[in-house]
Amino acid sequence: xxTVTQSQPEMSVQEAETVTLSCTYDTSESDYxxxxxxxxxxxxxxxxxxxxAYKQQNAxxxxxxxxxxxxxxxxxxxxxxxxxxxxxxxxxxxxxxQGGKLIFxxxxxxxxxx
Amino acid sequence: DAGVIQxxxxxxxxxxxEVTLRCKPISGHDYLFWYRQTMMRGLELLIYFNNNxxxxxSGMPEDRFSAKMPNASFSTLKIQPSEPRDSAVxxxxxxxxxPTNQPQHFGDGTRLSIL
Numbered sequence: 328x329x330t331v332t333q334s335q336p337e338m339s340v341q342e343a344e345t346v347t348l349s350c351t352y353d354t355s356e357s358d359y360x361x362x363x364x365x366x367x368x369x370x371x372x373x374x375x376x377x378x379x380a381y382k383q384q385n386a387x388x389x390x391x392x393x394x395x396x397x398x399x400x401x402x403x404x405x406x407x408x409x410x411x412x413x414x415x416x417x418x419x420x421x422x423x424x425q426g427g428k429l430i431f432x433x434x435x436x437x438x439x440x441x
Numbered sequence: 442d443a444g445v446i447q448x449x450x451x452x453x454x455x456x457x458x459e460v461t462l463r464c465k466p467i468s469g470h471d472y473l474f475w476y477r478q479t480m481m482r483g484l485e486l487l488i489y490f491n492n493n494x495x496x497x498x499s500g501m502p503e504d505r506f507s508a509k510m511p512n513a514s515f516s517t518l519k520i521q522p523s524e525p526r527d528s529a530v531x532x533x534x535x536x537x538x539x540p541t542n543q544p545q546h547f548g549d550g551t552r553l554s555i556l
Contacts, residue, residue: 362544364547369549370530370549370550370552371547371548371549371550372532372534372547373547374544374545374546377544418484428486428489428497428500429474429486429545430486431483431484432483433483434483434484
């Protein structure tokens with residue numbers, strides 16, 4: 328069975344600095360997708376970034392980028408120039424290419440210090 | 442376009458009562474998902490539909506839980522009878538076509554408290 332692990336329950340970063348959130352996953356599939364979702368206090372789940380496993384190039388979205396290491400089954404999220412609005416719970420998620428369940432990690436709560 | 446709309450936003454009821462959560466997916470989305478979020482178990486997929494047909498309900502915890510999607514623009518998640526351990530935030534999400542290459546869009550969730 329596929330699993331997603333976020334080993335950092337909480338992280339903190341100073342405003343304007345860079346922070347990296349870790350995520351590892353376990354799967355026997357070779358074709359799949361990985362996501363980072365953000366959940367602010369408002370509760371809404373917001374897609375931050377997506378990575379296709381068949382792509383070697385790391386995905387980037389403005390200040391957000393990932394470090395995708397397929398062999399190591401690692402998918403970390405880097406937030407550059409952190410802003411107060413980045414404070415939220417961040418979830419890593421996996422889905423295999425054949426579809427089915429989106430499997431979430433336990434989440435990392437990020438706080439941003441002014 | 443309007444996002445996924447869930448109602449109610451909050452629900453407080455006594456154990457034993459029937460609870461109905463509602464969801465309106467984004468127009469044109471073929472897939473609809475129901476999730477439950479708790480501190481202990483995180484985010485869990487309960488059930489998902491494709492073109493109004495339930496595809497995988499293996500995450501539904503018990504027979505007390507049921508979900509329907511009578512048409513493309515409406516779905517319900519019902520708990521009968523409700524128990525305190527059902528207290529959680531329930532999310533509905535929808536996606537266009539295959540959920541692998543199309544992201545899931547989440548509603549704001551329903552915070553359910555069973556007393």
